[in-house]
Amino acid sequence: MLKTCKISGRRFEVSGDDLEYYKKLGVPEPTLCPQERARRRMAIRNERNLYRRKSDFSGEQIVSMYHQDAPFPLYTKEEWLSDKWDAMKYGREIDFGRVFFEQFHELQKTVPRAALAVFANAENSDFCNFVGDAKNCYLCFGSIFIEDCMYGNPYYSKSCLDCFLVRKSELAYECIDCEELYHCAYLQDCYQCTDCYFGYDLKGCRNCMGCVGLRKKEYCIFNKQYSKGEYEKFVGGFSFCDKEKVDVSQEKLEELKLNHPRQAIISLSCENVSGNYIFNSKDCHESFQISKNEDCSYNIQTTTSKDCYDMNYTEENELCYEYLGNYRNYKAVFSAICYGCRDVWYCDYCTNCKNCFGCVGMKNKEFCILNKRYSEKEYFKLKERLVTMMREMKEFGEFFPVKFSPFTYNESVAMDYFPLKKEEALSRGYRWRDEDKTEFKTSNYEPPTDIKQVPDNICNEILSCEVSGRNYKIMPAELKFYHMMKLPIPRKHFIERHKARLAKRLPYEIFTSKCDKCGIKIQTSYTNNRPEKVYCEKCYLGTLGAVY
Numbered sequence: 001m002l003k004t005c006k007i008s009g010r011r012f013e014v015s016g017d018d019l020e021y022y023k024k025l026g027v028p029e030p031t032l033c034p035q036e037r038a039r040r041r042m043a044i045r046n047e048r049n050l051y052r053r054k055s056d057f058s059g060e061q062i063v064s065m066y067h068q069d070a071p072f073p074l075y076t077k078e079e080w081l082s083d084k085w086d087a088m089k090y091g092r093e094i095d096f097g098r099v100f101f102e103q104f105h106e107l108q109k110t111v112p113r114a115a116l117a118v119f120a121n122a123e124n125s126d127f128c129n130f131v132g133d134a135k136n137c138y139l140c141f142g143s144i145f146i147e148d149c150m151y152g153n154p155y156y157s158k159s160c161l162d163c164f165l166v167r168k169s170e171l172a173y174e175c176i177d178c179e180e181l182y183h184c185a186y187l188q189d190c191y192q193c194t195d196c197y198f199g200y201d202l203k204g205c206r207n208c209m210g211c212v213g214l215r216k217k218e219y220c221i222f223n224k225q226y227s228k229g230e231y232e233k234f235v236g237g238f239s240f241c242d243k244e245k246v247d248v249s250q251e252k253l254e255e256l257k258l259n260h261p262r263q264a265i266i267s268l269s270c271e272n273v274s275g276n277y278i279f280n281s282k283d284c285h286e287s288f289q290i291s292k293n294e295d296c297s298y299n300i301q302t303t304t305s306k307d308c309y310d311m312n313y314t315e316e317n318e319l320c321y322e323y324l325g326n327y328r329n330y331k332a333v334f335s336a337i338c339y340g341c342r343d344v345w346y347c348d349y350c351t352n353c354k355n356c357f358g359c360v361g362m363k364n365k366e367f368c369i370l371n372k373r374y375s376e377k378e379y380f381k382l383k384e385r386l387v388t389m390m391r392e393m394k395e396f397g398e399f400f401p402v403k404f405s406p407f408t409y410n411e412s413v414a415m416d417y418f419p420l421k422k423e424e425a426l427s428r429g430y431r432w433r434d435e436d437k438t439e440f441k442t443s444n445y446e447p448p449t450d451i452k453q454v455p456d457n458i459c460n461e462i463l464s465c466e467v468s469g470r471n472y473k474i475m476p477a478e479l480k481f482y483h484m485m486k487l488p489i490p491r492k493h494f495i496e497r498h499k500a501r502l503a504k505r506l507p508y509e510i511f512t513s514k515c516d517k518c519g520i521k522i523q524t525s526y527t528n529n530r531p532e533k534v535y536c537e538k539c540y541l542g543t544l545g546a547v548y
Contacts, residue, residue, distance in 0.1 A: 064115035091372035
């Protein structure tokens, strides 16, 4: 079945499997295409724009992902988890004469929230958001099981800086979509590599520099084989602090990348999947950056999930739909940031709840609507009546309206993956926050080019980003990392560095194209107007490991 997205006007398919799924959940078919549905969900998640403000519980100064103009009270994680307040006291009766979303948003504006989304243990990681099991980390976002990491979203990693979706790695710098790295820098789409620099699509390589598409190679420079002595002499004469040499190396790498065929879809140990970056999954479609998923579609950055559609940033979930964030839910539908919940609908920031509808900030509760408790019989009767009303008003089946997002569009991760200009965002009903550049301080401090000459007191200096003018500082642990890896002091603010990494990645979207070698039809995230050569799986596998 083909439908027309009511926002973009784009035609999108609702497959027979999709229809069966919607029927099983008891929800109507979507009115938006997958990209617009993802944009709408991502617009309520802000990862890396942090603000200083006071806790509404203690009055102490705290760091928050919410701006000062947030309408609801903000607590620290410890305050929010305590038993010193009760979300039930904000409960209210259902008004069947008014639209549900307005009533829900009024509730949202009164219930306290945690200033940062920190799950499980977080030790000495006060400036991180959406993290769990973090130790000695700074400005990491959307990460779990990390230690001594900064500026990025590593997973199960240690001592990684300025990385995007790097897993099970240590001592990695400026790496993108990589796994099992050790002592590497400037890599993308590389796996099981050690002491490799400026590389793309490497697997099982050691001591390689400026290489593309190699498998289990060692002592290669720009895809040419050298002896160990020749390689060590070349690398020994190279300095990451020499901008001219770095620029030349990156230019050569880009030339090699254009000559090296790209894989239409990156997947491993999968069966019947479509999308990109799919691992150990089965029967999953139009999904991106997923692993251990089964019978899922339209998911982005999810792991260990089953029977879930339209979901982002989650792990260990089942039968969830139009859901964003957090772990271990069963049947969380049209909801966000719930943990350990079961049969929750249109809920936000709830923990260990069951059979709840339209609730905010609840913990360990059951049979509640708009934070008010009912008997089991009353709950199901009122829920059915409420769903009927929402269907009549064309609310049921839609995620939270964009105008109710606690964040402006340019604060949210939607801006990362589905960028809009200010005028476009406002015309779609999103809010926008212009940056107050009067807060920027002009810095006359110029860090030495060579890391060997950088003094420890640089950590007392305020630096200015050469792109945006934003101020930033070098942390002592960060400086130690640069000395150890022989890397220069960054000249850009961490948000600008994040943007540069994003620009190197493909969109979360699928296009129909042809293999540039055999001509068969392929599904890929590469658009037809890009310069890369894109091959089907069979043709791509026939090109691997070339040293030339």
